[in-house]
Amino acid sequence: MDDGENVIELVDVRKTFRDFWLRPTVNAVDGLTLSVSRGEVFGLLGPNGSGKSTTIKMILGLLSPSAGKVSLFGLPPRSIEARRKLGYLPELSYLHPFLTARETLTYYAGLCGLRRSVAKERAEELLEMVGLSDVASRTVGGFSKGMSRRVALAASLIGRPELLVMDEPTSGLDPISTKEVKTLIKALSAGGMTILMTSHLLADAEDVCDRVTILNHGKAVAGGRVSELGTSLEEFFLAKVGDPGDFKLAGFLARGDAR
């Protein structure tokens, strides 16, 4: 694959969730078309319920689109070959509470098909990188949110992926850890890794993303290179999406109904 070729490609993708009787309940994604090039840091932004997580799950092959085409490295997302090049950091740090930090990383290394010796070596390397070497033998069920996040981050990198999908990567982290994660994203990108991230924190996205797409009600309402927006990402976002929730709350408070 040459540089500039699309690592992720979505063409007119739709996802409709249905109830038990197959009646449509929600159009989570509605005709979304986007592409992410190799080496790019791409931000998928949007308010809650805009379809970001559904889009990510379709890219990961966890959900099938109702219509349209999703491809990963030119392959279907459920292809084992495509997944070999993929790392995923979910919004909540999904970890097995009964495994230690070291066992967690070795487990995910095993899922990547790494040999035991390589898995152990890489687990130690990543534990050192995320600053958890001292607590590597403790079960992750007793970890704080920030520590769990670090373990999940290390787990997403254990297969040395070419594409890293990060759902709210700075969620639940303190300012220092947030800065470290942003530095890490920049370092990974400089090393040639393609990164797709979602974030509610527009300042974070602005700091690290090369290009963004803003979703609202399952549709791409705007997008472009961050350096070419001509305004701050937050102003751009509010201009495209608005903030009806806050306006309603302001009106509610102004009426003096809040007691």
Add this chain to the structure above:
Amino acid sequence: MGFRSSTSIVKATALEILSEPLTLLVALAALALCVFAPTFHYHQFGEATRMARDAGLSAAFTGGLVLAVFGTIRAFRREMESGTLEMALSHPISRCEFFVAKTLGAFLSCLVFEAIVFGTTLVMVEGAAVGGSLAERTGDIARIWGPCVAAGVSVMLVPLMLGAFLNRFLRVRFVLSALATAAALACAAGAYAVTRDSATLVPYFPAILPTIAFMLLFVSASAAFAVRFSPNAAASCAGVLFAATLPFAGNYYLAESLSHGASVPPTTVLLSVAAALPAIAAFFILGVKWTTEKT
């Protein structure tokens, strides 16, 4: 199917189930049944050996079934509800591979449980063979059964103490280390008993096989139910399956004849397969197909 990824899932699932307090409680209850049931009887009618064997096989059967159903359902539901399933499926493994490997992991943890109970059963049978009937004749129950009960109680207490010690000083997981120690002790004690009286005890090995086959059936069915239904509904489905299959399985009669060196009658095999069909169908239709097509 990737061998390394499957092995990882099998190992993690077995670790998960063997780290649960529920597993330790079931194992302790089964051991208590195994050790005390044949010992404290007013009359044994000269059948102390048989009583020890039946108590052990009953403990292996009932405890194994509880573990097979609840351990498997809990492992699968936790995987789905906590989101670790999504994390795992973003790796280069197929859903079918994940489902089958996780089921095997649950079965492996049940095998560890069976090793603990069966090893202890062999010790108790050997103890009963040596002194059970003599104890009844002479009335000196404490002296003759004493060493046997002491061995059985050791299989229960030593692991707990060692587990507590390892947890306190080395931060090793209590339940896991206690169960690993119990398995090691029971296997060693069982092996010692077999070397003392192989003619009596070796024929007991086939007697545990129907229980293990039955457990594989329930692990598979529970895995399939857990993937599709809520935990309570899945446990209810497993209960219905239990009621439907128990009369056909004929576990105790089979164990009785097998421990006397008989072979399994073909009609029993056919009936057992027929009884297993709902579980096999559930495994493939609800489990494998569902995890393949939908999240």
